Amino acid sequence: MPFPLSIYCGKASLSYANLKTGEFPMANMNQRIKELFQNKRVIVLATASKEGIPNVVPVAMKKIIDDETILISDQYLSKTLKNIEANPRAAITMWDKTEGYQIKGTVSIETSGPRFEETARWVEERSQTTNRSFRSKGALILKVTEIYCVSPGPDAGRRIA
Numbered sequence: 736m737p738f739p740l741s742i743y744c745g746k747a748s749l750s751y752a753n754l755k756t757g758e759f760p761m762a763n764m765n766q767r768i769k770e771l772f773q774n775k776r777v778i779v780l781a782t783a784s785k786e787g788i789p790n791v792v793p794v795a796m797k798k799i800i801d802d803e804t805i806l807i808s809d810q811y812l813s814k815t816l817k818n819i820e821a822n823p824r825a826a827i828t829m830w831d832k833t834e835g836y837q838i839k840g841t842v843s844i845e846t847s848g849p850r851f852e853e854t855a856r857w858v859e860e861r862s863q864t865t866n867r868s869f870r871s872k873g874a875l876i877l878k879v880t881e882i883y884c885v886s887p888g889p890d891a892g893r894r895i896a
């Protein structure tokens with residue numbers, strides 16, 4: 736375990752399985768992080784342009800795929816997409832009261848294939864439950880590489896996976 740464990744934020748883990756040369760190890764979200772992610776209606780997604788200009792947006796159509804993968808549906812994203820095309824690194828933050836996490840990773844965009852089609856169906860179903868019409872243009876697949884605690888207190892800023 737290369738990083739000190741967080742007391743307040745709990746522990747998560749790094750996965751070196753199937754790692755190819757030059758790749759980042761995947762970081763695994765623990766049960767608590769996954770629950771918090773799923774229970775929050777909206778999370779915050781940050782990207783940056785090639786020149787380093789930051790961009791931050793709220794997103795609600797998001798899902799956990801597995802311990803190291805997050806999916807975000809793109810209905811309205813614009814600068815975010817341009818940033819990801821130029822620079823795939825992204826960060827997410829989410830919190831509940833004073834417990835919070837920052838998740839960093841690399842993003843790829845899928846606009847066809849089974850994962851996109853499933854996302855499109857999910858967003859279509861969600862759209863039908865509202866009085867607005869919206870549809871998915873793509874699925875952002877974020878592979879988690881680092882997880883930090885952002886809870887105020889002794890663990891603030893500590894890397895936990």
Ligand SMILES: Cc1cc2nc3c(=O)[nH]c(=O)nc-3n(C[C@H](O)[C@H](O)[C@H](O)COP(=O)(O)O)c2cc1C
Pocket residue numbers: 777790791792793794795796797808809810811812813814815816
């Ligand atoms: C509460 C809330 C939830 C949102 N959820 C999503 C979402 O899941 N997917 C999406 O594409 N846009 C979503 N949006 C809209 C984007 O955040 C918004 O269009 C943003 O301007 C895109 O910015 P960009 O051009 O910087 O990428 C949401 C906005 C709000 C206020």
